[in-house]
Amino acid sequence: MVKKWRRTISDFCHVYQFYKVPEFNENLQENHLYSKVYSYLNSLSSIENSDFTNLFTGKKSNEIILRLDRNQIISDEFLGARVCWINGEDDKDGSRSRNFVLKIRKADKRRILSLYLQHIHTVSEEIEQRNTELKLFMNIGIGIGSARWRSVSFNHPSTFENIAMEVDLKEKVKSDLESFLKGKQYYNRLGRVWKRSYLLYGTSGTGKSSFVAAMANFLDYDVYDIDLSKVVDDSDLKMLLLQTRRKSLILIEDLDRFLATKTATATVTVSGIMNFTDSILSSCVADERVMVFTVTGKELIDPAILRPGRVDVHIHFPLCDFTAFKTLASNYLGVKEHKLFSQVEGIFQNGASLSAAEIGELMIANRNSPTRALKYVINALQIDGDRRGNGRRLLLENGSRRSMSEEVGGDMSGPLCGGGGSPVVKEVRKLYGLLRIKSSRKSESYDVARD
Numbered sequence: 394m395v396k397k398w399r400r401t402i403s404d405f406c407h408v409y410q411f412y413k414v415p416e417f418n419e420n421l422q423e424n425h426l427y428s429k430v431y432s433y434l435n436s437l438s439s440i441e442n443s444d445f446t447n448l449f450t451g452k453k454s455n456e457i458i459l460r461l462d463r464n465q466i467i468s469d470e471f472l473g474a475r476v477c478w479i480n481g482e483d484d485k486d487g488s489r490s491r492n493f494v495l496k497i498r499k500a501d502k503r504r505i506l507s508l509y510l511q512h513i514h515t516v517s518e519e520i521e522q523r524n525t526e527l528k529l530f531m532n533i534g535i536g537i538g539s540a541r542w543r544s545v546s547f548n549h550p551s552t553f554e555n556i557a558m559e560v561d562l563k564e565k566v567k568s569d570l571e572s573f574l575k576g577k578q579y580y581n582r583l584g585r586v587w588k589r590s591y592l593l594y595g596t597s598g599t600g601k602s603s604f605v606a607a608m609a610n611f612l613d614y615d616v617y618d619i620d621l622s623k624v625v626d627d628s629d630l631k632m633l634l635l636q637t638r639r640k641s642l643i644l645i646e647d648l649d650r651f652l653a654t655k656t657a658t659a660t661v662t663v664s665g666i667m668n669f670t671d672s673i674l675s676s677c678v679a680d681e682r683v684m685v686f687t688v689t690g691k692e693l694i695d696p697a698i699l700r701p702g703r704v705d706v707h708i709h710f711p712l713c714d715f716t717a718f719k720t721l722a723s724n725y726l727g728v729k730e731h732k733l734f735s736q737v738e739g740i741f742q743n744g745a746s747l748s749a750a751e752i753g754e755l756m757i758a759n760r761n762s763p764t765r766a767l768k769y770v771i772n773a774l775q776i777d778g779d780r781r782g783n784g785r786r787l788l789l790e791n792g793s794r795r796s797m798s799e800e801v802g803g804d805m806s807g808p809l810c811g812g813g814g815s816p817v818v819k820e821v822r823k824l825y826g827l828l829r830i831k832s833s834r835k836s837e838s839y840d841v842a843r844d
């Protein structure tokens with residue numbers, strides 16, 4: 394039926410066809426016009442008159458969405474002219490390629506074509522903005538098909554409000570991101586690609602991943618989380634970048650760990666990774682993108698990455714100090730002031746420190762009793778202090794802020810957080826056991842029963 398329709402109207406119509414992934418594009422980059430037309434057509438009320446439409450549930454349970462099926466025709470009207478679209482699919486050499494065909498009467502073409510395409514662009518942008526659901530994309534191994542990204546809904550609850558971090562620094566990052574969002578014309582005027590890159594460095598459990606989630610939520614950007622172990626080589630990495638969309642945050646976590654454990658067969662190089670941020674390639678596709686790298690410590694990574702002009706902003710994530718502790722106490726326990734705070738402050742002043750993840754874990758486990766939670770935090774900090782020993786050198790960073798991650802270096806053995814918890818938290822858990830027995834005699838309810 395579609396073939397017949399194409400034959401009969403081709404005499405008096407102009408036909409425009411474009412593919413989802415153009416044939417000449419070796420990198421399989423998706424044609425953005427295709428996705429714009431796709432959103433636009435699916436929003437038309439005339440979709441209901443199409444011969445065949447697919448039904449899907451929407452984000453809300455009572456929402457039903459209509460989607461144009463393959464090889465279906467849909468009509469549209471613009472400035473008094475009637476146009477037709479076919480949602481096509483070709484079978485070329487055994488592989489299917491999706492495309493749209495637009496037909497416009499010759500008499501209307503000159504009058505409406507460019508305005509119509511502009512209209513599609515505007516409407517699809519509005520739809521995109523209305524569609525607030527963020528996505529987390531993860532790259533899959535090669536050989537599974539042409540599309541290298543798989544996505545899930547991104548509903549991470551982390552925001553700048555619930556991240557424990559120096560207030561000034563948080564405000565600086567927020568205003569940096571705000572100026573980036575508003576900076577299209579500024580970047581254009583400078584002749585620079587509209588993108589910004591960040592290096593987050595700090596010990597495990599200090600909040601780097603949570604901060605990335607907060608950035609994505611703040612920017613309202615999708616996240617592309619690149620697993621470098623699934624990337625074959627530098628050109629494969631380029632191809633992944635080409636397949637990302639605008640308004641996205643591209644994340645490479647634990648870069649130092651990857652570079653340290655890289656096998657001889659892995660051919661992703663530092664320069665390949667850095668081309669992500671400053672090569673001619675990024676000038677083709679990186680508009681309106683934020684790139685984030687996380688590492689444990691700056692000292693462990695290739696100086697090429699730290700070279701001025703490579704990564705725009707470096708943010709240090711230290712272990713907790715008293716101020717960060719108070720934010721955690723407020724968030725996790727709902728406590729802004731407490732008689733034990735002065736004791737906690739004293740221990741921090743003596744140099745003990747834990748990651749926010751460790752303190753958070755103790756607080757969550759004892760959230761029903763803030764006093765108990767604070768006692769466990771005090772115990773954990775004291776154990777940490779004992780482990781470090783006396784006479785430690787405290788480094789000062791940014792005037793008054795202690796940079797404990799640099800200070801302790803390799804002093805802490807084993808992972809600081811994660812499934813099993815840090816050595817300090819484990820020791821405190823042993824303590825929990827004893828306290829749990831005591832408390833059960835007193836018939837108190839305890840939340841801690843994970844050991």
Ligand SMILES: Nc1ncnc2c1ncn2[C@@H]1O[C@H](COP(=O)(O)OP(=O)(O)OP(=O)(O)O)[C@@H](O)[C@H]1O
Pocket residue numbers: 555556557558595596597598599600601602603604710748749750751753810
């Ligand atoms: N600064 C912080 N503010 C609030 N919560 C935090 C902070 N740091 C860590 N957390 C909590 O600790 C947990 C682990 O933190 P996160 O994964 O963000 O740390 P990370 O630095 O990325 O660690 P890793 O390097 O091991 O991935 C999270 O659940 C988070 O809620």
